[in-house]
Amino acid sequence: MGTAHRKVRERRARKQGIQVAAVRVFAEKGFSRATMEDIARQAEVSVGTIYLYYRSKEDLYVSLLFESMQRMSEAIEKIMASGLRPDRQLRRVWDYFYDYHARYPQSYRVLVFLQQPGLISGLAPKTLQEINVRAARNFSLVSRIVAAAIDKGLYRPHEPREVVDLLWSLFLGLVHLSETRKNLGVTIATLKDLHRKAFAWLEEGLRV
Amino acid sequence: MGTAHRKVRERRARKQGIQVAAVRVFAEKGFSRATMEDIARQAEVSVGTIYLYYRSKEDLYVSLLFESMQRMSEAIEKIMASGLRPDRQLRRVWDYFYDYHARYPQSYRVLVFLQQPGLISGLAPKTLQEINVRAARNFSLVSRIVAAAIDKGLYRPHEPREVVDLLWSLFLGLVHLSETRKNLGVTIATLKDLHRKAFAWLEEGLRV
Amino acid sequence: MGTAHRKVRERRARKQGIQVAAVRVFAEKGFSRATMEDIARQAEVSVGTIYLYYRSKEDLYVSLLFESMQRMSEAIEKIMASGLRPDRQLRRVWDYFYDYHARYPQSYRVLVFLQQPGLISGLAPKTLQEINVRAARNFSLVSRIVAAAIDKGLYRPHEPREVVDLLWSLFLGLVHLSETRKNLGVTIATLKDLHRKAFAWLEEGLRV
Amino acid sequence: MGTAHRKVRERRARKQGIQVAAVRVFAEKGFSRATMEDIARQAEVSVGTIYLYYRSKEDLYVSLLFESMQRMSEAIEKIMASGLRPDRQLRRVWDYFYDYHARYPQSYRVLVFLQQPGLISGLAPKTLQEINVRAARNFSLVSRIVAAAIDKGLYRPHEPREVVDLLWSLFLGLVHLSETRKNLGVTIATLKDLHRKAFAWLEEGLRV
């Protein structure tokens, strides 16, 4: 009876291993330049094996997004359960964005990937659906924090959803800017600095 | 006498035609998925002809970036020469960002290109240098507007450069968010709305 | 137990098959005009498969050279181990040159390859080194035969190395001459005749 | 009336210029790697112009052979008209081979080129014919020198034609060997040395 369980566990572990390897390789080379062979080598698995778990390279790539969205959901839920004041919670979320990118800089790139035109068309509708659900969930969680802050009179009345859109956009843009600058060899402001200042400024627009 | 002039004109027109075609194709398929043959077909030119004007696919791609940076510089300079109040100028710049993306949605994607890891390494150092110079120029122009607004007491004292970083990041992020949503088939907030609200909010953090 | 062995055997056989095909195609079309697809078709293998065994067209070509140098070394060593009188051995070597060319007319052309300007620069230094070592080895083997003939008083004293240079040059030149004539449609003297007479003449300059 | 002559003169000069340029470029890059553009640039002429004088790249290449064969004929005839003893004349011819290669190392490569299989088929039959006639002429001229030396009792009786074949083969082979060695970075014997020693040895087989 434990056999089936073990099988499932092993399968999950194997998948996990491939994902970890994929994240590393995609991060280093980007989607196009990364090869399935690279990933297989990194995961110490044969190429064929990857195809036992993922339908295609794209599928593998997008699956990384699921994973990171999941991680983010969990992190936000943990923050929400902390009992902190809502504005402090938002601050935590914002900081989490940074930590998240610092720890998994690759994951950010998966997001950028989704913005690539023509690519989505190659994804299974089910995958697309899945992404939407998870993204909506994350947005919704943060919205609740903002709503709570407004309720408690900590923030001026705003459409919480819009605030979250701005919050997330700002973060995405900051990462993009700092990554581009790093790539170009320019070192005028680190993401850390930008990130901190951005929030201070952001709050000026929120607080009563 | 007119012959040489005509030659130059024709050459420019041909280059222009290739660029226009390239923008369209890159926009539709992204850098990796776009083929030189796609571009040639779109430009109604043979593949070889493209190589008469550009050294490589990358070179062609980057030239589009130059072009758009140039356009942006000119637009900002025009705004600065308008004699408007600095805060109104900034508003114009912000609106220009939107118009720019509305008119050349493809061009925005060229910017994203620079964030791709590993790709930069394939560019000539001179090209890199050129990009940096042009980007710095644009940032610097907008900084001057912000500085003027602070000088005139319209904005609270801030490091102008930081303000511009936030401004640009926010715009980049908004575009990114709305494009991703469009790709995913989600239609909850248009870029237009996000863009307008973002500025209102942004100014709350700036104004005295 | 046998599986690994079979794998190795199959790999060797596959490589062999590609080499045989390559020799034929290169012989027919020359290096530049031969395409990887030609070779693949001839070997009844896909293009990709060739690249599983050889890094590049050049690499494949040079490997043929190694092969033929190896064959030559072995032939000469066999002759040296025959116990024949040194002058008879030299005769055998000379005859071997002819047989070699008769059996593998293609292989001769690989030697010509090395004389092509600009091409060498594309080879790995290690490969270059390897070629030198193998060529030196062959020259050295024949030199020893000549030295032995001189020692035994069969030949007049000469620098053995120089004798071998002349011997080999003469052979190369004869092949070249006869091939060119064949290509041009001239049939005045066969390589066989030239080859025989050349040795008779050559010996007149060597014998006491 | 002088106009037609001038035209012819100019045409010849133009052809000459292209040939000189071609020799240089082919020498530097080899046939395959040399481009018509390279040659045009070197000749300070447009690509189109080359095609006014030559049907193809191959045609241009082979025309260089005509030129060098012509030069060789003239040189040999001059030697024959010198009134020297026939054996001295042969020595001169042998030396001329060396000088010829030293001055026009490229021309040697054209000869090697003709040995390339499959190429000849792309040449006009007329061109082929022309080459044969000129080659035959050169061989015949040298044969006459050898015949004279035999007649005068300076050389042992040999079939003069065979002697010339050996002579030419030996030279070709020596050039090939030394060029290959140069390419491979080996410097054990210069062509000059090989060339000198070869003749000494060659004469031992000829003299009474």
Place this chain on the structure above:
DNA sequence: TATGAATGAGTGTTCATTCAT
């Protein structure tokens, strides 16, 4: 299940040749 050898379509780039001016 896992493997990894084999596949072959796909791509950027080159360059001999042509032809309108």
Place this chain on the structure above:
DNA sequence: GATGAATGAACACTCATTCAT
């Protein structure tokens, strides 16, 4: 005649995907 921009076929090489073992 002379030009050189335009052409487009050709080619080496890559790599996602498959499938026999």
